[in-house]
Amino acid sequence: MKVLRIYVVLLFLVVENQSRVVTPHQNCRNNVCYFDFVVDYKFTMMWYNYTNFDDPQFQPVVFKDGILQRRVTNVVCREQFIPLTREELRDDVSTGDGRYKLVYAINGEIPSPNIVVFEDQIVSVNVYNKLEVEGVAIHWHGMSHRGTPWMDGSSMISHCPIPPGQTFEYRFVASPAGTHWYHGHVHSLRSDGLAGAFIVLPRIRPPLVMPSEIIPAVDAEFTAVLVDWLRTSAIEKLQAVRGGFAFFDEYDSQCVPLPTNYDGSTFLTRLNIGLVNGKGQKFINGNPNLPEREYLPLETFRVRPNRYYRFRTINAGFNIAFEISVDDHMLIIVAFDGNDVEPYKTDIVVTQPGERVDFIIFTNRPIDNYRINIFSTATSVGRQPVPFRDRTYAILNYQGVEETRIPIIRQRDCTQTRPCLAVNQIFGLYPAGVNIIGIPLTRLRSTQWTLRKTPVPIVHPGRRKQLFFMNFNIDPGRGPQINGIQFVRPTSALQTYPGPGATTPCGPDTCTGTRCSCTHTLKLDLGNVIEMVIFSFGDIKTTHPAHLHGHQFHVLKIGYPPFDSITGNSTGFNPDIRCLNEDCSRGTWADPTWINGPVPGVNLVDPPLKDVVNIPANGYVIIRFMADNPGFWFLHCHFAHHFFRGMSLVMEEGEIQDMPPAPPNFPTCNKFRFNPYQFDQSLRNHERTLALKGISPRVLPRE
Numbered sequence: 036m037k038v039l040r041i042y043v044v045l046l047f048l049v050v051e052n053q054s055r056v057v058t059p060h061q062n063c064r065n066n067v068c069y070f071d072f073v074v075d076y077k078f079t080m081m082w083y084n085y086t087n088f089d090d091p092q093f094q095p096v097v098f099k100d101g102i103l104q105r106r107v108t109n110v111v112c113r114e115q116f117i118p119l120t121r122e123e124l125r126d127d128v129s130t131g132d133g134r135y136k137l138v139y140a141i142n143g144e145i146p147s148p149n150i151v152v153f154e155d156q157i158v159s160v161n162v163y164n165k166l167e168v169e170g171v172a173i174h175w176h177g178m179s180h181r182g183t184p185w186m187d188g189s190s191m192i193s194h195c196p197i198p199p200g201q202t203f204e205y206r207f208v209a210s211p212a213g214t215h216w217y218h219g220h221v222h223s224l225r226s227d228g229l230a231g232a233f234i235v236l237p238r239i240r241p242p243l244v245m246p247s248e249i250i251p252a253v254d255a256e257f258t259a260v261l262v263d264w265l266r267t268s269a270i271e272k273l274q275a276v277r278g279g280f281a282f283f284d285e286y287d288s289q290c291v292p293l294p295t296n297y298d299g300s301t302f303l304t305r306l307n308i309g310l311v312n313g314k315g316q317k318f319i320n321g322n323p324n325l326p327e328r329e330y331l332p333l334e335t336f337r338v339r340p341n342r343y344y345r346f347r348t349i350n351a352g353f354n355i356a357f358e359i360s361v362d363d364h365m366l367i368i369v370a371f372d373g374n375d376v377e378p379y380k381t382d383i384v385v386t387q388p389g390e391r392v393d394f395i396i397f398t399n400r401p402i403d404n405y406r407i408n409i410f411s412t413a414t415s416v417g418r419q420p421v422p423f424r425d426r427t428y429a430i431l432n433y434q435g436v437e438e439t440r441i442p443i444i445r446q447r448d449c450t451q452t453r454p455c456l457a458v459n460q461i462f463g464l465y466p467a468g469v470n471i472i473g474i475p476l477t478r479l480r481s482t483q484w485t486l487r488k489t490p491v492p493i494v495h496p497g498r499r500k501q502l503f504f505m506n507f508n509i510d511p512g513r514g515p516q517i518n519g520i521q522f523v524r525p526t527s528a529l530q531t532y533p534g535p536g537a538t539t540p541c542g543p544d545t546c547t548g549t550r551c552s553c554t555h556t557l558k559l560d561l562g563n564v565i566e567m568v569i570f571s572f573g574d575i576k577t578t579h580p581a582h583l584h585g586h587q588f589h590v591l592k593i594g595y596p597p598f599d600s601i602t603g604n605s606t607g608f609n610p611d612i613r614c615l616n617e618d619c620s621r622g623t624w625a626d627p628t629w630i631n632g633p634v635p636g637v638n639l640v641d642p643p644l645k646d647v648v649n650i651p652a653n654g655y656v657i658i659r660f661m662a663d664n665p666g667f668w669f670l671h672c673h674f675a676h677h678f679f680r681g682m683s684l685v686m687e688e689g690e691i692q693d694m695p696p697a698p699p700n701f702p703t704c705n706k707f708r709f710n711p712y713q714f715d716q717s718l719r720n721h722e723r724t725l726a727l728k729g730i731s732p733r734v735l736p737r738e
Contacts, residue, residue: 055232060152079134079138104117130314131308132266133328140228147217152234162203171197172221173220174217178215180207187666195531214347216349225351227268258349260311262310263355264307272353273679295418298463299604305411309355309357314332335429336430339398343398344398345369346394350387356580358383359385359392364400366396367394371645374644382457385460388675390459406442408426458476459474460474462605476645476648492660494564500563503566513550515678522684527705532694556685557684569656572614572622577652581673583660585666589660637657665688665693669683669685
């Protein structure tokens with residue numbers, strides 16, 4: 036048996052897009068790496084001149100005479116058109132979907148700049164909020180923030196939003212190692228540009244082993260930030276959902292049914308355009324031969340023949356699950372959510388918003404350009420199958436081939452005798468005739484290196500287990516919720532310990548009839564093993580990528596629902612869970628012996644370690660972690676419209692006295708009411724001050 040050994044090296048090939056090559060940050064002193072972030076507005080399809088970064092000049096980009104040019108217009112509307120160079124198009128223009136759209140950028144970049152540091156370095160990010168009206172918070176997705184829970188970046192949980200015109204320093208230890216990311220965590224900022232790759236390199240990495248050949252090193256590593264880019268701003272889309280416009284491409288257009296997966300689960304929107312590192316194409320009705328704006332640039336990854344390359348992909352999207360494949364190349368999956376797994380060779384890998392997947396490809400095909408395909412998993416609109424799935428692609432550009440050469444489509448035919456493999460499937464079964472075998476996440480195994488760093492928590496006489504059942508579902512009348520509760524944000528950041536008045540308690544005043552809106556909180560006792568059974572039972576069939584802050588968890592089991600073996604459609608709820616009330620806001624195991632006894636099919640030996648996991652529609656997932664990180668931590672769905680409308684809760688881990696105190700000068704915020712006595716005293720003080728200065732005051736009215 037040959038052995039595949041994959042080592043990571045930190046010397047990289049010079050390629051076309053240097054900003055997306057994984058290269059360690061240089062501005063580090065005494066184990067502290069420093070970053071300066073300016074959050075500002077930016078238009079897509081605008082050329083920016085950052086000679087004066089405080090006041091950049093910008094000009095619209097148009098397609099004219101067969102090329103992209105910037106349009107210079109003076110006060111009398113005299114126009115001049117200046118062709119853009121390839122470098123200007125790459126560095127100074129964010130194309131989006133080819134339309135003008137006001138979005139958010141960090142240091143002028145969409146996606147935001149890469150952060151690449153080594154494990155256990157201290158990261159210092161000085162954020163200046165240059166926006167006019169929006170507050171900003173940045174979540175460091177995947178970081179544990181041990182000892183600094185107020186640095187997590189969850190707005191109104193870990194800290195108050197950074198006001199316009201203010202600066203805030205994030206400082207924390209870069210841990211754990213792996214492919215992570217950072218993004219805005221105030222309402223819709225992340226879906227409109229505020230997201231970037233955060234790579235924490237291990238100091239030492241053992242080889243990854245699988246039956247194959249010996250490989251001494253990867254030649255380079257790339258980051259790929261994937262986004263389902265909306266035509267409107269995300270905040271506009273979210274308000275449209277509230278106003279009954281969710282199912283319209285344009286507000287005065289015909290209603291469009293929801294896009295649907297094979298199992299019948301739905302997404303809120305079709306894929307307008309997929310972007311890879313800010314670049315992509317929209318195809319008319321998904322037809323790969325009919326680009327809507329063929330002049331838009333595609334992301335290009337330049338490679339040399341017969342080398343190995345690692346791609347660190349991040350689904351930073353709004354609400355679309357992506358299928359990733361590379362024409363005529365197999366993918367070797369080596370990590371999920373930053374954690375190593377035993378290498379697994381596949382044709383396709385699926386990612387939900389928030390998830391990261393690392394894969395390696397071997398460039399041993401004929402020298403040419405190849406498509407890196409990014410498909411929506413949705414195959415129907417309503418009940419009507421679509422002839423082509425929504426998609427975009429990037430280019431794998433072999434050295435020696437002109438990067439602008441359009442690659443021909445070389446997708447492998449999936450046949451009955453040679454079916455394709457799809458890792459991390461989001462539903463139970465591909466339909467007969469599709470010839471794809473779904474490989475569930477739980478088929479992957481953590482490496483021994485991963486398990487040594489984060490062992491599976493085991494219950495024993497000295498260690499108690501807390502078991503929670505949580506139903507992530509959407510009630511047609513109430514919207515997104517967990518266990519029947521829509522989350523209400525605190526009025527003060529919980530990690531600043533403001534006291535009980537900062538939250539909306541869950542009780543008779545806030546939970547009346549069929550509606551419950553409050554600050555949903557779970558209490559975790561330090562030192563306990565936390566086991567969560569997260570399921571998705573409801574009238575609206577949909578998946579949920581559940582994300583936990585402050586922790587990584589082992590995925591012990593995925594319970595898919597029953598399904599039709601011909602169509603792949605799920606036919607009911609998984610019978611392992613019994614609902615205890617009508618809306619299933621309370622659930623338990625159908626077999627009561629599972630409460631304290633072993634659950635069949637659970638892997639306690641080498642399960643994958645993650646911080647985002649897909650909850651299948653009508654199914655469930657069992658996760659487990661140790662309560663060993665005191666603080667307030669969010670648990671929420673990573674679909675933007677589910678999260679913002681209440682599908683979240685806060686875990687209070689430990690007692691307040693167990694949590695690290697916030698720095699003495701840490702900013703706070705709170706609600707305010709002016710009581711009548713204070714109001715009267717203010718008026719009296721004004722009158723008294725003027726009288727002392729010899730000015731006759733006007734007597735002000737009183738209550």
